[in-house]
Amino acid sequence: MLSAETTEYYNNWMAHLVTITGDQPADHFARFKILYSVQNRLYSDASADLFLSGFIPSRGGNKKEATTNMVHYLGAANMLQGLHDNGNDLDIQHLIGIMENKVFNITLSPQGVPQLAHDAALLDGLRSADQTEKAIAIATFVYQVRCNDTHGEKAIDHIQPLLLEPVNNILLTLIQILHKALSKRE
Secondary structure, X not given: XXXXXXXXXXXXXXXXHOOOOOOOXXXXXXXXXXXXXXXXHHHHHHHHHHHHOOOOOOOOOHHHHHHHHHHHHHOHHHHHHHHXXXXXXXXXXXXXXXXXXXXXOOOEOOOOOEOHHHHHHHHHHHHOOOHHHHHHHHHHHHHHHHHHHHHOOOXXXXXXXXXXXXXXXXXXXXXXXXXXXXXXXX
């Protein structure tokens, strides 16, 4: 369910998002920060709805809310169909290519050490024919980029839009799907 506070939060940040029109790395980061903040608010509300409705025993931490709870709330098939309908299949393929070509390490330890086994599992999930596994892998990929942005090095590099552009496209679609699902539960 969308509260008045969440609706106001959503409207304010989405209005700000459209003012960021540049194509510099800093612009991609600015869009990412807004999009992830909005998605965070929506998946938190979705987790609360699941918990209060008795569908999950606890909300879990932020990672669980951002990944398995969000996929549970939306339904893996619905989430993947929404991504497909909004043209995000190429974005997902781009993320797979980034991982296959080792352009970026996605999963890092708290000390910034690449977690290659986790990245291999994430790549397998992105390639999976199982809808739930694939949907959770997409959500996990986005969450890991958020972790890297929040906890990692703060330098901006010209190569980062290669990662951020498809992630931002996916985030925008996930926000639309979450907003629609939450709006229906009123």
